[in-house]
Structures are given as C-alpha cells and as structure tokens.
Amino acid sequence: MLPDSTPAADARRALGRWLGGIEGPECLGAGSPQALLAHLQTEGVVGLAASKSSELPEDLRGPLRQAGRDAALTSMLLEAETRRVLSTLRGLGEPALLLKGSALAFWAYPQPQQRQCSDVDVLLPSRASAERLSHALAGQGYSRADTSGELVAYELMCSRQVTADWKVEIDVHWRLVNSALFGSRFTFEELMEASVAIPFLGPDARGLGPVHALLHAALHRASNLATGMGDGLKWLYDFVVLADRFTEADWRHTVQLAAERQIAGPSLSALRSAQHVFGIALPPWALTALEDAARREPLDAARLEDWRYMELQTARSLPGLPAKLTWLWQRLFPSHDYLIYLYGKQGSYAGLLWERLQRASRKWRR
C-alpha cells in the first residue's frame, strides 16, 4: 500500500502508469538513466520496461536495452534451472506445480524476461515429496538451507552456484503460502486439478490456473506486506497480466473462492493496489462482492502492513497451545542457516540471533 504522496511514491506511481500504458514516458520526468535503472531494479521491472524501451528518449533507450539483455540472460539461466528441476521431478515421479514468476513468466507474460524472478518456486503435495526433491537436488550440487521451522515456512531452500557471480535458489514448497495464517486455504489436489499446462517448459510443466494464481499472488502480498515487501511493482504487475486474461466466469470464480476461503480482504486489497498503481480496469461488481465478503472475515485487511497484528493473527490461526508455542519458538530461534540467509551475512549464531531479537523488539514496539 502506498502513502498518498511522497517523492518516492509519486515516482513509483508514475512508473506504474507508464508500465500500465495509461500515460506516456513523459510522466517519468527528467531523470538520469542511472536513476531510472536503479528504480527499475528496485521494483524488479527491468525486463518489463525494456520491452517498452522504444518509447523512451535515446539517452535512456541504450542503457535500458543493455539492462534488458541482462534480464533476458538471467531469465534464460532460470529457465534452464527450471527445466532441470522438472526433469528431476519426472525422474522421481512426483507431481508438482510451478508457482509465481516461475510459472507466470512462461504462460501469462508476452515474453518470459518481462517477469523478473530471483528463484524457482515449486509446490509439491507433501513435506515427504519436498524432502525427496531436495535429496535429489543435493545429488546435483545443490545445498540446502533449513528454514526457520516448519510452522514458520513450509519450504526447503536449495541453492547452487551456477556461475562465479550467479547463485540460483530453488524454493521447494509443500503448502501454497509460507505463512501459517494462509498456508491451509487450498489443497494441492484442488490446485493441480485447476492447473494450466506450460508448453514452453515442456510437456510436464504445470502452473496454477489463472484464478488460483491471482489468489496466490494476493496471499503472497498479504504475507509479505508487514515485512516491507509484497507491494513491489513486479508482483503487482502479475495482477495486470492475469486480470487482462480474465473472463467474467473467472472473476465470479475468484469472488466465490475468496469468500469461501475467507481471503476476500487480502484479495481486494491486492487488486485495489494494482488498480491504484497501474490503472487497470476491474469489474466493479467483483470489487463490491469482495468488499461485502471481506466485512465478514476475521482478518482486517486494512492492517496487513501491521507486523504485530499479522504475527498475532498467525499465532491465533494455529490449532491448540502446543502448536502456538512451537511456532513462537521457531519464530524466535530459527536455524543458523536461515539467519545467514535472512540477513545476507555470515556471523555466529548468537550474534545473528541477537540481531534478530533486536529487530523483532523494534517491530513489536512500532
């Protein structure tokens, strides 16, 4: 969610309006190529902007085209890793669904490099299946970093140094969303039943169907807003490409599922944010129906950015005191690997844990 008017929010909104096609590049104002590129990198939309580079003045076009080539190279490297994972899954006989950009880039976007990705996300039916894939990937040179605990993040993170300056991460999920608050809203079986083929990646590749993909994007955003992430333009633009393909039946199904699974509030919040930034057209009746359903939900979607509120909601969503206490323990004392991953630096367990406790304390007091 955006504050109404700060220079950063205005620049972001201008970028959104250009990318959304409602305004010409003049709305970006006069800035240096370096400043524009830095902004695009921060928002994860270099590839998307590069596809519109012909609209820009010459001094911006050249640097952006070069950045677009780099985005295409990264996209190809990720595609190669995705194919490798799919081939491994085929060997294991495990059904799987590609998630987020790992799927959308290859079926929803006009060109894969338009959807910037930093890793490959794959969903498996169970923890046991995820362990099997992780074990097979270990045999191919991937190392595994344990997450904070299975009640905090339903995923295994496997990474491999591909080139001297490029490391790829495969996030192996066994629930659709990492947060326990939303993790059980959909089953793997129902997601697989409504999934779409991704022929670009081969005959076995499948991703979430459009309606599930949109709801997942909304839940991903809702899980990340409180950590200061989640509203990046690259994620919000997923709503643009999905909404663009939606039929009235898709919208009806979205509203029905969102109301049924009690995620109308986060869904409405995400759609409104995308509408605010990119000016996309959304059916008013669908927004009204989501608004009505959101009023009946226990989660207050106006507080998705409130870290303390979201942590409490997550604790409340867990069944029974033992689960709540286990979650709290895992939240406070994650593995050493996970702390290194989280803060992007090496350090002793005690030192990183101290940093974590200080950060948590600051967030709690805020």
Next chain:
Amino acid sequence: MQPDTRLEIPAHVMARELSGETVLLDLVKGSYFSLNGVGSRVWTLIGQGMALNEVCQTLLTEYEVPAAQLEQDVTALAQTLLDKQLVQVAA
C-alpha cells in the same frame, strides 16, 4: 557450407527475443551473443528447420536487397554461428 545446408539449434543454446533483437546464451560456455533485426529473423527461420537457401528465399520476399548480397550475408552469419557452436549442421 552448401546452400541446402540445414542447421539446428543445440539443446545447450537458449534464445530470447527482445524488441528488435535476439539474445543467445550458450549454457556450456556461459557466453552470450546478440543478433540484430535481420539476424534475429535468420535465427527464427533456422529454428523452423529451413535450409540456408530457403532462408534466403524467404528474406528476399521481406527485404529489398540484392540476392547475391543477401546470400553472402546469410552464409557469413551462419558460419559465425557455427564457429561459435551456437548452431550445428543437422544430421
């Protein structure tokens, strides 16, 4: 290289079309290569399984260029791609 030579794209070479160009990545060598507009079109036609003479015939209908010049340019590009192992002669 003969006019009826067919080239194919090996599995370790990936390509992406950008606005007006194609970026090629050799996964084995870790090197990349960029093709301009006409080069991109040649790449696409090679990918469709056309022999070099068929590529030239198609391009002659699309661009106003002398046939001899076109054949020379297409052959030169094909040789460069072959030298860089971004394509291989089809069996």
